[in-house]
Amino acid sequence: MRTQKISFIVSAFAAILLLALISSARVGPAYAIVNCKIVPVSGPPVANGVIIIRDGLIESLGTQDKVVIPEDAEVIKADGLHAYPGLIDAHTNFFIEPPKEEPGQRATAAVAAQPEEKNWAQDASLMAFDLLKPKKTVVDSLHMVGITTILVAAEKGIYAGQSVLLNVNGEKAEAMVIKNPVALHINFTTERGRYPSSLMGTMAFLRQSFLDTSHYSTHKSLFSSSSRGLKRPEYDPYLEALYPFAVEKRPVFFNCANLEDIKRASRLIKEFKLNSFLTGANEAWRVADLVKELNVPLLVSLDFKPPFTSIYVNQGEEMKKKAEEEIYPANAAHLHDQKVRFALTSLGLNKPSDMVKNIQKAIKAGLPREEALKAMTIVPAQLLGVGDILGSLEPGKIANIILTSGEIFDEKTKVERVFVDGISFKVKQPPKKAQPTTLDLTGKWKAAISGPMGELEVNLDIQQEVNAISGKISSDMGQWDITDGVLSGKELSFTISATIMDETIELTFNGTAEQDSIEGTISFEGGSAELKATRIPERSS
Amino acid sequence: MTRKTLTFFTVVVFCFSFGLSLDKSPNVIAIKGAKIIPVVGEDIEQGTILIKDGKIEDIGQNVSIPQDAEVYDAQGLIAYPGMIDSYCYLGLQEISAVSATVDSRETGQFNPQVKAVEALWPDSMHIPITMSNGITTAVVVCTGGLISGQVGMIRLAGWTPEEMVIRNSVAMHIQFPSVPRIRRRESQPQEQTSKQIEELKELLNEVRYYQKRKQAAQKNSNLPLPGFDEKLEFLIPVVNGKLPVLISVYADKDIRAAIQFVKDEKLKAIFFGVTDGWKVAEEIKKSGIPVVFGSLYAMPSEWDNGYDAIYRNPGVLAKAGVKFSFSSQSASLAKDLPYHAAKAAAFGLDKKEALKGVTIYPAQIFGVDDSLGSLEKGKAANIVLADGDILELSTNIKRVFIDGKEMDLSNRYTQLLEKYKKR
Amino acid sequence: MNRKIISLIVCLNLAVFSGISSGQDLLIKNGTVLTVTQGTILNGDVLILNGIIEKIGKDLKAPEGIKIVDAAGKYVMPGIIDSHTHIALSGTNETGDAITPEVNMRDVLHAESPSIYTALSGGVTMVHTMHGSGNPIGGENIVLKMKWGKTSEEMIVPQAYRTLKFALGENPKRASSFTIGTPRYPQSRMGVNAIIRREFLKAKNYMEQWDRYLKAKKSKKAAKNIVPPRKDLQMEQLADMIRGKMVARCHSYRADETLEFIKLSKEFGFKIACFEHVSEAFKITKELVEEGVGISIFLDSWAYKVEASEGIAYNAAYCTKKGVLVSINSDSGERIRRLFNDAAKSMKYGGLSADEALKLITINPAIQLGVEKIAGSLEVGKHGDVAIFNEHPLSAYTACQMTVVEGEIYFDRAQYLKEREEMEKKKKEEEKKKGEKK
Structure with a gap:
């Protein structure tokens, strides 16, 4: 019964992975970014501009009246946004x-103070x-x-x-x-x-x-x-x-x-x-x-x-x-x-x-x-x-383009969308400032992840430093890192970089924590699962 | 290394043993015609010092010289009291890099039972060199751990430790817990420091309780006698205020904590080091704790202190009214004691105060001013005849008397020189 | 603090934008001028133009607009020269090998080291800053002027000898004791000598290989594909020693090892500029005088290790009187600011005159460094490197008041005191304000 559950999950993860691989390998689509302020760097800015991207390159750009939007292009409305070349x-x-230092290397190095061979x-x-x-x-x-x-x-x-x-x-x-x-x-x-x-x-x-x-x-x-x-x-x-x-x-x-x-x-x-x-x-x-x-x-x-x-x-x-x-x-x-x-x-x-x-x-x-x-x-x-091929917005150059909410390098300006090699990326927004917390989640935890495919038992080893959370998650599928964790008041979020079959996928957790329990949702592209964890009491020795 | 060291010692022991008085010093000596700087009281031009039985029998311009007195003509010379080094390793360290010759440091955190004078090597080559520069008395110090042991006072004359020792124990040396400079910005060490201070306090409390139980048991044989505890036993004079603590402390923050510690524990204390003292001069003055300065051959711990912080520190504390003395903090360069005082004088300390800082003040701080530290009737005849200012670098010391006996000023320097002059 | 920032920024900006400094103008008036080589002038003046001493004498007329320093009641002496130190460097020893002539202190100058300021505060205007004593053959040393706030290039003294550090005795023997595994060769004085000989033999062979190659290449019969020997930076340095383009500065303590090194120098024909430390120099004055080799020593720092346990305080004066060229060095970022105190002790231990004592820290090190034509005494035509003291520099009560390099004031105690006072005032006011707020 248990084995079956695991295989469910593994195959679910593998499917997601496959999707990701396919998307990065296929021929780039065409986009039309419309109604943005274009800052090409190589020339003067263009108000109400349009940029056409096709198969990873900038096909054309200019004012709206001069650039024809191709029929097959996905239109991206960029009202009020600025377009810059990618930084x-x-x-x-x-x-x-870094390559791992071979054990004993330092000791032998010291012996080799009279270097025969450098x-x-x-x-x-x-x-x-x-x-x-x-x-x-x-x-x-x-x-x-x-x-x-x-x-x-x-x-x-x-x-x-x-x-x-x-x-x-x-x-x-x-x-x-x-x-x-x-x-x-x-x-x-x-x-x-x-x-x-x-x-x-x-x-x-x-x-x-x-x-x-x-x-x-x-x-x-x-x-x-x-x-x-x-x-x-x-x-x-x-x-x-x-x-x-x-x-x-x-x-x-x-x-x-x-x-x-x-x-x-x-x-x-x-x-x-x-x-x-x-x-x-x-x-x-x-x-x-x-x-x-x-x-x-x-x-x-x-x-x-x-x-x-x-x-x-x-x-x-x-x-x-x-x-x-x-x-x-x-x-x-x-x-x-x-x-x-x-x-x-x-x-x-x-x-x-x-x-x-x-x-x-x-x-x-x-x-x-x-x-x-x-x-x-x-x-x-x-x-x-x-x-x-890079460094400015010009036809024929690589479509590395960033869309920003305002003038670049302004304190309030956010990067809204990024194109790299013509591939569109949504941009994660910077994390909110964490609220002070009275909890200390440091320690070992037992958790169950339950989703549509079944239930997976995992162990968490959490380290907390002020608001920052890091650690490891281990299960029958391997051991993965917990990164980018933030505990804000009782709100907990972190990322799991899971390596399955030599490929890495990102899972994000959002939920709430008490001193001895954690509850919330793990989401990944194509699905989500519930996580419930309880603290494993430390053995007093 | 051991073998080398042994050979070396053989050489030292057999060839160079000095530091001794000339054999035939007469019982009554009159030093005549010198300018006398008694340190306490007015200077005396063309004065006479009469020595009898190792003590100053009389001193002044009109001293009658008995018939049986040996008269030394000291025209053109200046008579000073022998100088006192308030912190040195004489007799405890010979060659600092050779651990076999270093006996100034015991292992472990608490060693109140060890006494520096019990490791004293009378044949140390550094003793005669130091003595022949006009230093006649020294506080010899042990270091290491939190409680390093008991520091003693010696005269720089004598064949055996017993002949040299003036006081077996003049203070209990405590290294005040402090944060090493490089780690000051971390939070942990500060906590550790407070913890160590607490440990010290707890230990002293234990001592008090131990003493109480002991006394009670002595009065009433029905009460159990506490088992012997070496550490507690030797700290009893400290908690009773009979034996001062010599507290090594440097940074202003630590000095403040040390003042509080002394106050809380009601100890009799002397501070050593106090390189940041100028920042807390008023507080030190208020505490009434005297200060022994370490070697002035040192750099300020921080740029912000100013390049001359170490040099001007004595002047600032003196001005605030702190009682102070100087030290060499050395064995091989203990002879430089007067120059530390002079350096302070070059940076704001009154010259006369500088001289007192190597004579009467250390005598007062260590409680021997009844017999040492100045040229006064009844005091020990520790007299130095110099051809100039005793704190000056180019001044030559012509004669040294310790307890009325004239000393042989030859030493390892002169002996080696004479040997190779023959080449 | 603010004063420091301001003066520092000013001085750094100058350093950045003024390029190579050509020296400044300064008139020092009414001081007791200790020229060291040409007697003492009471109420004397020293005129420096463009960094060079133009005139020394009484009642010199000040050119218009020139900066004047009143030295009435003060003592004016040539800037002190430290013949052996390790300040202003990023790194001292190349511990990776016992033979490292290829390394050069010029590559690791640390012009912003506060140790330069410390040196100035003790009247030091020039230092020979050296490779450490960890290796039998160390690296190439360098001579610097203490131009605090200037660039490293501006500090280098191009007129000085090129010197290579050698080291004998305990230090090179124990240099590898902290590393793991087999101890580094050499571990004995015989090994130290042998390894130095080995390297010079190698260097001679190297030189011959190159000579043969160059000769062969010139010859008309030479094959076209003749390969040049490998250029070896270690050997190039030692070849320069043999060619006399560079001189040795050798760290030694004992008399015997010192004599052995003199033998090596004769064997390979290189020149020794100076022995360092030489606690036991007084035992071999005859040989040192015969060879014309100077010594750069501590006045009385001794007994910190076995080979230093016969380093008597009379060494400097005795050797001087025997005709050895002696300088007193600091070898320390602390002692460097009280070299004048050490020099004074030579009067007590061995009876040198005041002028002879001053020479130990001025003209003598200058000669050892090959810069006696530009520094080491107050003479017309030499660089305007000057130290001013409130008492005679050989008095224990003296404090350096001003240090001048090439006519430019780099250290000024009066200014320092003024700024400190202002700062303390400001601090007190701030504390007061804080107190009032509370």
Whole structure:
């Protein structure tokens, strides 16, 4: 009897899943967005505009009297809405699940203090694409702030591997890729317990690895042009991975956490004639002359936390606060004044919603709104070499479009709808502010989920921190994460990311909680089920 | 390391044992012609100090010198009382990085039973070096845990610990619970601190009850005698206010808490460290608790304090009327005691007060001002003859008397120097 | 707090927008001028134009509009130079390897470190900031001027020697003791010596490989596909040592290891600029004088470890009198602000004169760093790096009042006190207001 129930549920979930897969794979439909204010970025705004989307691309756009609405198009009334190109976040670590550290690695690293073999360039070949684990919650949070395109790089390591440019059009990595690889990412960081253990060591290490790559390349090209009498170069996978960047001058991104990092990058760029981008760079304004002289693309982070090296950090709390609230937000404005071209990114911020808050701060600090918009649309598109297909609303470009309730980056403006690759997405609205609660749900819970297909027994392990709820849900079908939970007074909501047959689907719970009981509805695309849970008393030991 | 250490010690023990008085010091000595700075009272130009039986028999401009007196001509020199280091590790630490030579720290949280003077190594090379810079008395300190143990007072002369010890125990050293600077912003450590203070208070309450039961049992043999408890036993003089607590405390917040603690527990207290004292000078003054400053060779804990916070701290507290003294907080650089005082003088402390901070004030704070800390009739003849201001860096100490005996000023510095001069 | 923010922002803006500073004009008047190398001038003036000392003397006429500092009753001395420290750096030791000449302190300058301000508050205008002593062969060091608020580039002193850090004895021996597993080679003084020799032998071989390659390439008979040797940054540095383009600064405590290193320098023909710490230098003054090698030492910090347990306070004065070039260093972000106190102790321990004592922290370190033509004394033509004290700098009662680098005032105690007073006043008023509200 029980087995039967389970199989019911499994097949129900599987069916939903299948539907989702089909929808993302089919040919994109045609849409006509009518009666919106179009802000194409590449040209002047158009009032009462129409945008025609077909099969993922912008077919045409213009004023209502000039654009004919195709018969097969689904008409979307956008009265009072603004249409912008989807925002591009040119440096993020979203969707990345870092490779697990092999046990004992650190210990052996310490032993290898006298390095026989340096496995230094190992991560230069690391592809961010291989680490992608797209999650619906992240997709939603990006759409919520209007981001439709992201550059994703792994976070850690001196060589942090190679990044990928994605259109946030769902949860299937392959379907999302615009460009792969984009660039080699370099962090001014150190190794733990082995060389290079210091920043100066990292600099020497980077220099030596570029030198070695160039030597390797010389040897190889000499060998290929005239191999007689010459010992063949030993194949070196590490140097092979660096070759496109050190020799063929494919782009290298230097992550610059402070102004000295910018100087360090500039030295390497000059010494090895690299084709480079500076990212992070939240102290770029302090070395504006150098940045101008370097004339390399700048991907400026909206993270306003002053770096720990900053003169503002070591002079008391008051100064530090002022730096974060007033001084660092002016970075972009200063750069604009100095006529430095830059894109804005969310690197270093915890969540996309912080990005919008910080753009508002940057605008308040003097960055013109239209420049902020360009810095998140056409500028990154051009810098990343995709200016022909992204970054503005023009016929023939990819249909990455956001519809907003008002002028973009306004405090009250909400993103109402998002098109990515011409696929329409409803936008989740940001959660309401949680009310204080007297409950503490932390602990183990037993629950039953009953729906039209039958009943499923599950166990919940809930963690509560103030209003935030997280945890795990486990059943015969596996163990899944509880995320994005909020307990507001007695109102409880959370999301379950369930992985079934290697695919992830999102279930949302809404209900009420008491100290020892929870009741409510789990909803998913295509159905819903009731959840009732009771606390498993802790054994007093 | 052990073997190296042993070899090292052999060398030290066999080659360099000083810190001793010259053998044939006469019984009656007259130091004549020096400018005398008694610290208490007016300076005396061209004065005479008469020493008899290790004590100052007479002092002044018109002192009659007995026939049997050995007369030292001290023309051009200045006579000072021997200086007192209020907090040091002399005899307890030889080479700080070699744990085998470090005996100033016991393991565990509560060690009221240990006494610093019981680990005293009379042959420490640091003692003669310190003494030959005019320091004749030192408070030797144990550290670690919450209750570190008993600190004692020594003279920098003598062959055995017994000959050196002035007081076995002048205070019980308590490390006042505090939040480490780097963790101050977290909420947890603050709670932990209050918890530790509560623990201390509970312990002292236990001591009181233990004492009560003991006394009761002694009066009335029908009552059970409480079992011996080492920790409680050695804290009895503390709760009775007979033995002061030396409380190491630094930040303003902690100083306030420590003042309250002392008040609540009705203890006799001395503070040590008090680097943020200038922020709470009035409160310290009101509490009546004297302060021993640690080494001034330190940086302010926060930028907002100003770069000179450590340097000006003594001046600010002195101005508020707090009784204070200086310390070296060292063994290998205990000789630098006068320069800590001078540094405070460079940043606002009156020069005469600075001198008192290494002489009469520490004597008062540790309750030995009846015999030490100034050049006065009847006090111990701890006398330093210098060719200049005793707090000055370039001043040379010419002669040192401890308890009326002239000291041999040769030390490991001079001995090694002489050895290699021969090369 | 506000004053700090304001002055800081002003100074940072200057740093950003003024580019490389070319020095400023300043006239210091009526001070007791301790030139260190050319005697003392009572009621003397020092005129600095464009950062360079233009004139020293009495009653100098002030050019129009020039900033004047009244030093009446005060002592004017050359800016103090710290020959050995680790301030203003992001990282000190590359612990990942025992041999790291390829690392360079220039790459990790931390120009915003408050330690620069601390140095200024003790009259220090120039420092040699170094790789740590964890490795037998450490990294390349750098000489900086303490231009607080300026960029790292503006602080670098290009005239100074290029120096490479070496370390002997306990530190390199125990450098790996905290890591897990097999201890790092070397673990003994013989190992330290052997590993340094090994690296220089490697470097000589490396140089020859390159010589042969270049020669072969020039030759008409050379094969077309001849492959150049691998460029090795470690070897390049050591080759520069052998070529005399860089000099050694060697951390050593014991006399014997110091002598061994001198032997190594002779074996490979590199130059030693200076030994660091050398507690036992007084035992080998003969050899140090013969080799013309200076020492950079603590005045009396000692006995913190076994190899430092014979570091007597007479070391500086005794070696000076024997003809060794001695400087007193801080090796610490705290001691750096009282180097003048340490110098004064050399008068007591060994009887140096006041001028000789001052040389230990001015001209002597300047010579050791190769900057004696621009710094280390008050002489016409040298940089206007000046420290002003209220009492004689060798008095225990002195406090640094002003520190000037290239004619620009970077530390001003009077100004500091004024601002502090204003701040305290403001704070009190605020507290009052708060009290009234309640």
